[in-house]
Amino acid sequence: MTLRVEGLSVRFHLPGAVVHAVTDAAFELREGRCLALVGESGCGKSVMAHALLGLLPGNAVVTGHAWLGSLDLVAAPERVLAGQVRGRRVGLIPQSPAAHLTPVRTARAQLAETLRELGGGQSPDALARRAGLRPDDLDRYPHQLSGGMAQRVANALALAGDPPLVIADEPTTGLDRPLVESTMAELRRLCDEGRAVLIITHDLRAAEQVADDVAVMYAGRVVELAEARTFFARPRHPYAQGLLDALPSRAFTPIPGDPPELTCLPDGCAFLPRCSRATSRCEELPPLNGVACHHA
Amino acid sequence: MLEAVDVTLSYGRRTVLDRVSVSVRPGEVLGLAGPSGCGKSTLARVLALLLRPSGGAVTLDGRPVSRWRHRAPHRTSIGLVFQQPRLAVDPRFTLFDVIAEPLRATRRPLERAHRLAAELGLTPELFTRRPHEVSDGQLQRACVARALALEPRYLICDEMTTMLDASTQAHLVARIEDYRASTGAGVLAISHDTELLDRWSTGTVHTLNQPEESPRT
Numbered sequence: 001m002t003l004r005v006e007g008l009s010v011r012f013h014l015p016g017a018v019v020h021a022v023t024d025a026a027f028e029l030r031e032g033r034c035l036a037l038v039g040e041s042g043c044g045k046s047v048m049a050h051a052l053l054g055l056l057p058g059n060a061v062v063t064g065h066a067w068l069g070s071l072d073l074v075a076a077p078e079r080v081l082a083g084q085v086r087g088r089r090v091g092l093i094p095q096s097p098a099a100h101l102t103p104v105r106t107a108r109a110q111l112a113e114t115l116r117e118l119g120g121g122q123s124p125d126a127l128a129r130r131a132g133l134r135p136d137d138l139d140r141y142p143h144q145l146s147g148g149m150a151q152r153v154a155n156a157l158a159l160a161g162d163p164p165l166v167i168a169d170e171p172t173t174g175l176d177r178p179l180v181e182s183t184m185a186e187l188r189r190l191c192d193e194g195r196a197v198l199i200i201t202h203d204l205r206a207a208e209q210v211a212d213d214v215a216v217m218y219a220g221r222v223v224e225l226a227e228a229r230t231f232f233a234r235p236r237h238p239y240a241q242g243l244l245d246a247l248p249s250r251a252f253t254p255i256p257g258d259p260p261e262l263t264c265l266p267d268g269c270a271f272l273p274r275c276s277r278a279t280s281r282c283e284e285l286p287p288l289n290g291v292a293c294h295h296a
Numbered sequence: 297m298l299e300a301v302d303v304t305l306s307y308g309r310r311t312v313l314d315r316v317s318v319s320v321r322p323g324e325v326l327g328l329a330g331p332s333g334c335g336k337s338t339l340a341r342v343l344a345l346l347l348r349p350s351g352g353a354v355t356l357d358g359r360p361v362s363r364w365r366h367r368a369p370h371r372t373s374i375g376l377v378f379q380q381p382r383l384a385v386d387p388r389f390t391l392f393d394v395i396a397e398p399l400r401a402t403r404r405p406l407e408r409a410h411r412l413a414a415e416l417g418l419t420p421e422l423f424t425r426r427p428h429e430v431s432d433g434q435l436q437r438a439c440v441a442r443a444l445a446l447e448p449r450y451l452i453c454d455e456m457t458t459m460l461d462a463s464t465q466a467h468l469v470a471r472i473e474d475y476r477a478s479t480g481a482g483v484l485a486i487s488h489d490t491e492l493l494d495r496w497s498t499g500t501v502h503t504l505n506q507p508e509e510s511p512r513t
Binding site: 039040041042146147173174175176177178179202204205242243244246247248249252253254255257258 | 331332333379417419431432433434458459460461462463464465466467469470488489490491492494495496
């Protein structure tokens with residue numbers, strides 16, 4: 001099932017200010033592919049993921065479309081999202097899985113509850129085995145699980161309803177490198193089973209390990225959309241080049257300046273004040289044709 | 297030199313540090329790697345004089361540390377930056393208060409807080425914001441400024457950039473490198489990212505292993 005996001009925007013209305021969290025995002029994610037949405041914290045990546053699941057707070061206004069097959073996730077009412085989408089068509093692997101699990105119940109109790117709610121025919125043990133857990137691991141409480149095991153329980157929960165689309169929100173935060181690599185290998189396996197996988201991350205090395213395609217977000221907009229191999233070899237947007245150059249394995253130099261406030265974005269290119277290639281043309285908003293830059 | 301010799305520490309029956317020795321010389325960056333749960337953060341707290349080990353000794357510039365109470369006189373010569381800035385600041389403080397707190401507590405002029413904020417790229421309009429009104433990156437910049445406020449001779453960075461994007465990581469490391477170059481301070485860089493440590497440390501990267509008898513968690 002293909003996810004097609006078209007003109008997706010999210011605004012938060014606060015007293016005296018409007019936060020432009022996501023603006024005019026567009027991308028396509030087909031089954032069997034993995035798209036990594038990368039960018040620094042506060043660029044709107046997680047808000048986009050939560051918008052796809054209808055999990056934003058009440059002051060959020062979402063416009064545009066997110067087609068999953070023939071269903072528009074943006075327009076779908078809560079009844080449809082709860083009964084047909086969450087867990088069934090879209091599985092969410094949350095940030096810091098250990099904190100996401102209910103601390104006073106065993107992993108098995110939580111898996112069994114999810115399976116019962118979703119009406120799947122699988123047993124918790126079979127599901128756990130597929131996620132790489134031994135059945136007796138399921139008798140542990142969350143605080144008795146190591147980081148890697150908690151991650152696998154979260155994966156098993158996300159897959160309980162056999163969803164064709166899996167969204168992983170910062171799946172590597174706080175994990176050490178071997179765990180990052182095994183988590184990424186798990187996500188790759190989900191793609192290879194024919195699912196579409198959307199990974200939201202600030203960890204470029206993790207993205208490089210697993211993604212087929214990369215979307216770079218800056219100040220709420222997708223500024224570059226490319227095949228992963230091309231992107232990591234030849235990033236085109238100056239922001240993307242700066243991010244890659246900041247890696248310790250590359251130049252290890254930061255991008256000067258700070259991202260703009262999402263409450264007062266400029267009319268033109270939001271990266272202009274930090275960009276070494278900026279000219280007067282950049283005061284006009286560059287359209288996204290693979291890359292949203294007048295000089296790329 | 298900031299040195300731990302044969303330091304042992306247990307939480308209940310679980311031994312977290314088993315005769316660990318490490319020394320940070322002035323002017324060097326010592327990289328310390330190791331998997332999750334191997335005791336890296338516990339060692340950071342012992343070296344920052346926040347935790348008293350059950351065995352072994354910590355020496356600071358040749359003097360053994362014997363006082364571990366809150367007013368330990370050597371404490372201000374060691375700065376500490378934590379992994380999660382949100383858990384490391386008082387949520388009622390403004391960003392400026394976070395940076396100025398060590399200066400106020402030791403009755404020093406607050407002018408240095410302004411200079412540190414500027415060096416770390418925090419603009420004056422951020423000064424009055426509280427932690428929930430800024431990003432993780434901005435808050436960690438304030439925490440680095442706070443750690444440098446009293447001009448520590450040693451700085452311990454415990455997974456300082458795990459939560460942050462590559463650009464903010466490079467920026468914070470560059471600022472700490474500036475501080476080290478101008479003051480000759482010693483830095484202990486703790487991370488599970490060996491690529492970062494290989495780039496940052498001035499010598500070989502040490503690896504802390506899990507004590508053998510500790511149960512799997």
